[in-house]
Amino acid sequence: MKESTLWVWHIIAGVVIFVLLGIHMFIMHLDDILVALGIGYHDPISASSVFARSKQAFYMVTYIVLLGAALYHGLYGLRNILFELSLPKAGEKIVNWLFALGGLALFVYGTYVAIAIFTSV
């Protein structure tokens, strides 16, 4: 794929993460402030909160989208940093394959977890 195409996807993924991770951080870490404003709930990482979210279609879908976008954005960013250090050609090839396969493996694992818990009774 053309390098400029990968860069455009990096930016698109960044915008997607900006929205979804913004929501995620408000729910997980600004929970007490949201409760004070009357729109959030306490203890977002307790088992009951976690499983209640995991069983909603909205969260299942956005978890998978955020997982894919964040993996692409993060690994492409690290690839950029590594390539800037003037790697030999073989090194660039290794990084490409390692990141593509590693990212795909993490995406498959995370997606499996999100779907398995959403569909379990």
Next chain:
Amino acid sequence: MAEEKKFKKNKLGLAGWFAGGRYGAERYAYILHRISGLGILFYFILHIFVTGSRIGGPEEWESTISTFKTPVFKFGEFLVFLAFAYHALNGLRLVLAELGFGLGKPTRPVFPYVNSIRRQRPLFIAVMIVAALIMVFGGADFYLLGN
């Protein structure tokens, strides 16, 4: 067939992040953007496995997160939150600049020159104020409010 090198070799390497010349605020923003990005990526990959442990059911989830309910991990999470606030808001500035928003039309170079720094500096200051506010709210939520 000898392949021709398109670019000069990067001789400074990682040292170039810090020791490449006389830097302006945006250059330090860039260094911090990379460092915060690397930190977030490291956390995120571990985060996939930690949150994946909920596949074992509520009891396993509770036992997993009880491991991380210590002051050290809490501070680590707070650092990740700070990195998130910085990286998100600085990234917003980078996307806006990349797409050409807020840079103005090209003009003739007549004194006093309107260079890209003059155009972009106000946006940089604005996003940093928002990032600082989010960090303050996050700090309050982590350490003052609730449990």
